[in-house]
Amino acid sequence: MSGGEMAEIQRAFDANFVAPAGPQLQEFEASFLAETGFKFCVAVTSGTAAIHLALRGVGVKNGDVVLASSLTFIGSVSPITFLGATPVFIDSDPETWNMCPLLLESQLSLLKREGRNVGAVLPTDLYGQSCDLDRIREVCEKYCVPLVVDSAESLGSTYRGKSTGKGASAAIFSFNGNKIITNSGGGMLASDDEALICEARYLSTQARDPVPHFEHRELGYNYRMSNILAAIGISQMSVLQERVTRKREIFSRYVNEFEEIEGLKFMPEANYGRSNRWLTTILVDPKLFGVDKEQIRLALELENIESRPIWKPMHLQPVFEGCEKVGGGVSEYLFEHGLCLPSGTALSDGDIERVAGLVKQLRR
Ligand SMILES: *Cc1c(COP(=O)(O)O)cnc(C)c1O
Numbered sequence: 286m287s288g289g290e291m292a293e294i295q296r297a298f299d300a301n302f303v304a305p306a307g308p309q310l311q312e313f314e315a316s317f318l319a320e321t322g323f324k325f326c327v328a329v330t331s332g333t334a335a336i337h338l339a340l341r342g343v344g345v346k347n348g349d350v351v352l353a354s355s356l357t358f359i360g361s362v363s364p365i366t367f368l369g370a371t372p373v374f375i376d377s378d379p380e381t382w383n384m385c386p387l388l389l390e391s392q393l394s395l396l397k398r399e400g401r402n403v404g405a406v407l408p409t410d411l412y413g414q415s416c417d418l419d420r421i422r423e424v425c426e427k428y429c430v431p432l433v434v435d436s437a438e439s440l441g442s443t444y445r446g447k448s449t450g451k452g453a454s455a456a457i458f459s460f461n462g463n464k465i466i467t468n469s470g471g472g473m474l475a476s477d478d479e480a481l482i483c484e485a486r487y488l489s490t491q492a493r494d495p496v497p498h499f500e501h502r503e504l505g506y507n508y509r510m511s512n513i514l515a516a517i518g519i520s521q522m523s524v525l526q527e528r529v530t531r532k533r534e535i536f537s538r539y540v541n542e543f544e545e546i547e548g549l550k551f552m553p554e555a556n557y558g559r560s561n562r563w564l565t566t567i568l569v570d571p572k573l574f575g576v577d578k579e580q581i582r583l584a585l586e587l588e589n590i591e592s593r594p595i596w597k598p599m600h601l602q603p604v605f606e607g608c609e610k611v612g613g614g615v616s617e618y619l620f621e622h623g624l625c626l627p628s629g630t631a632l633s634d635g636d637i638e639r640v641a642g643l644v645k646q647l648r649r
Contacts, residue, residue, distance in 0.1 A: 289520035297516045305490075307512030309519060314473075316522040321440075321448035323456070323475040325482035328510035328518070329489050332437040332459030335472035337364035338485040338508065339455040340405055342474075343431035345370050349404030352392060354384045354416075354435070355598040356616035357409040360459075361435045362599055370404050374600040376612030381555045382619060383416040384408035385612065386424055392611045393428045403430045405454075410439035411596075412552060412625075413465070413532070413563035415449040422452060433457070437472075440465055441529040441561040449558070455481060460518060465528050465563050468518035471510050529561045531630040535637060536562040539626060542641035543567070546648065548574025564625045566595060571622075575649025578624040584647055590640055595623030 297309055314326050329335050345351060347369030353362045355374035365372045375392065378385040389406065396403055406425050408416040416434065425432040434450040436442075437459035442449045450456020455478070460471040474485050487493075492505030510518075536551070543549045548570040554560050571577035576584075578594065585592050597620055600610035627640055 287520050287524040289523065290517045293516040293520045294513060297513050302512045305509055305511050307515070310510060310512050310515040313510075313515035313518040313522065316519055317458075317473055317475070320522060320525060321475065322451060323448065324477040325479050326473050326475040327482050327486045327489060328515055329472045329474060329508045330510055331360070331470060331508075332435075332457055332461060332472035333360040333364060334489070334506065334508040335457035335459075335474040336361065336407070336433070336435060337367055337506070338474050338488060339433045339457055339476075340364055340368055340370070340407070341488065342476075342481045342485050343405050343433060343454050345404030349402050350396060351405050351407055352389060352403060352430075353407040353599070354409040354411070355600045355610060355613065356382060356411060356596055356619060357435065357599060358437070358596055359599070359602070359604075361407065361409050361437070362605075365407070368404075372599070372605065372608055374598070374605070374608060374610040374613075375408075376610070377411075377615045377619065378417070379615050380553060381414060381417060382411050382552055382615075383414060384421065385615070386417055386420040388611045389421060390424045390427075393424060393430065397428060403428065405431045405433050407433050407435060409435040409437070410442065410449050412566055413439045413442050413561040414552065414555060415439060415442055415444035415558040415560070417555070417557060418444045418449070418452060419557075431455075437461075438464065438563045439561060441525050442559060444558040450475065451477075454478065460514075460521070465532065465561055466518075466521040466525050468510075468514045468521055471514050471518060528630050532562040532628065533560075535628055535630070535632060536565045538634060538637045539565050539567075539641060542638065542645070546574070546645065548572070548648075549644075562628070564628045566623055566625050568619070568622045569624060574647075576647050578622055581624060581644055581647055585640065585643060588643060590627060590643070592627060593625045595619050595625060 436450040488505040489508035494500040598616040
């Protein structure tokens with residue numbers, strides 16, 4: 286926490302806005318727009334809810350196909366199924382670990398020939414690094430498919446100098462407890478399309494028509510963020526840039542620690558952007574390093590230090606058995622060899638040295 290959160294919560298209590306709406310919700314949205322440069326946004330209960338609203342907003346419907354990153358978190362893709370659409374999982378580009386634009390294009394051209402309706406393309410900005418937004422957007426424009434970017438992990442990162450997701454039909458961000466800033470749980474749907482955001486705001490509050498009685502022409506959701514959580518978010522937004530700086534410092538410290546260590550590589554940073562380095566992730570080559578990523582994880586666990594494998598690709602998840610995938614070898618390799626190191630901004634430099642020291646001791 287930044288230290289300012291309790292004062293913001295107190296402000297909500299003093300105004301008695303302990304409610305699912307209120308002035309701090311608008312302030313939080315305004316602070317998000319100022320930070321990212323998006324024109325419009327709506328704050329909701331989670332990143333997953335924001336993706337649900339985004340996909341519905343761009344017109345994804347029952348029977349559609351949605352092309353999504355395979356190397357991502359489940360919350361990115363489960364909303365596809367909420368709408369009765371079917372995911373097709375696209376593999377990663379080894380240079381960015383994000384959705385490969387070439388595989389995307391070949392799949393879109395195939396689906397077009399087969400006459401199937403593609404409702405949206407949904408790439409993830411993995412571990413804070415933007416997907417190759419311009420190239421993916423060009424492909425989407427060529428095939429007239431809306432682009433929704435899952436920027437849940439990349440708040441504070443840039444693509445060619447602008448916020449991640451900017452220029453897509455819509456982008457979503459998450460304020461879940463593990464993200465770069467958090468209000469304990471929440472999400473943001475952002476777009477430069479005012480109509481899309483207005484419609485999403487309406488759907489997020491039970492699709493209630495603007496009349497005194499409760500009138501509904503369609504079904505919505507109870508997805509709006511509460512004023513109290515927005516209050517926490519205001520204070521968090523004010524430290525976003527500090528958090529990005531610290532995350533990047535943590536990354537550089539690990540890089541210095543592992544310099545000249547054979548068999549350990551870091552997630553590359555693409556030259557088109559600047560990552561918030563949400564998590565520092567490494568690839569372990571067991572032949573060169575001597576032990577594999579699981580042995581490192583277990584050794585850290587013995588010291589009560591948590592590290593985690595990279596996301597298990599969606600095309601390998603039991604729940605998506607039988608789903609279509611395009612490629613898959615790259616994300617499988619990354620899952621097989623990748624480890625997310627402790628990256629919280631509360632870590633001291635000494636903590637990082639300790640973690641790195643333990644890893645280096647395992648070298649054979
Ligand atoms: C965290 C996350 C989400 C979901 O956000 P919630 O706020 O937890 O619902 C979606 N996609 C990715 C890539 C995430 O990391």
